Structure formats: structure tokens, C-alpha cells
């Protein structure tokens with residue numbers, strides 16, 4: 031299936047292609063203070079493929095905090111958090127916020143990563159996040175309905 035996400039104003043968006051189903055995709059609710067402030071519910075598939083779009087790259091806020099091993103992408107116009115991006119030697123990896131999609135109300139499981147080291151965190155992302163491409167200056171494709 032393909033899951034399309036967009037921020038509120040449409041500047042940022044993503045497409046996640048996955049062979050997983052809603053029975054196997056398992057949305058996660060991280061317990062860090064950033065994710066709780068956004069009521070984040072994230073999905074990823076290491077066998078899938080993700081593309082992140084930023085129509086106006088000057089309005090892509092790339093926020094880092096904590097161990098600073100990933101960038102959290104927020105829209106600089108409407109403020110919506112669409113997902114996180116990590117650049118590793120192998121390429122980009124992303125986890126994407128289901129709250130920015132039409133599937134925002136599907137349930138997620140509480141998850142805690144607070145005890146990880148920076149190396150452990152980066153290894154987990156390479157293992158579990160979705161291989162991803164960042165397309166700056168490219169508007170998100172039209173979603174199949176209100177996101």
C-alpha cells in the first residue's frame with residue numbers, strides 16, 4: 031500500500047510505499063517529550079521506500095535535540111511535524127508521522143527509546159526506519175483525499 035502524508039498547508043509531504051498491511055505495520059507512539067507534545071504516531075518499514083517532499087525548502091524546519099542523531103521535520107509555515115530523517119553512510123532513513131495522514135486515528139503502541147546510546151539509536155534506525163529520499167523544491171503529490 032501507499033500512505034501519503036501532508037502538513038496542514040501542503041508545503042511538506044511524504045509517500046510511504048510498503049508491502050505491510052495495517053495488521054503488520056504497527057504504528058508507534060514514542061514517549062519522548064517532543065513526540066508527546068505533537069501526539070506523534072509513527073510508522074516505518076525497512077523493506078519499504080519513502081519519499082519526503084518540501085515544496086519550499088526554506089520552510090522546512092530541521093529540528094535536532096537530545097542526542098542530535100536525527101532531524102525532525104516540521105513545516106515552517108503551518109507547524110505540522112511530518113516525520114524524522116537520519117542521514118547515514120548507506121543513505122537516508124525516515125520514520126513518518128501517521129498523524130499527518132488520513133490514517134491519523136489508527137491506534138499505536140507506546141514505545142520508549144530513552145535508554146539508548148547514540149550508537150544504539152543510529153543502529154536501530156538503520157535497521158527499522160524506511161530507506162528514504164528527500165526531494166527539496168518538489169511539492170508533495172496530490173493526496174487521495176483530505177489528509
Ligand SMILES: [Zn+2]
Pocket residue numbers: 037038039040041042105106107108109110
Ligand atoms: Zn505546512
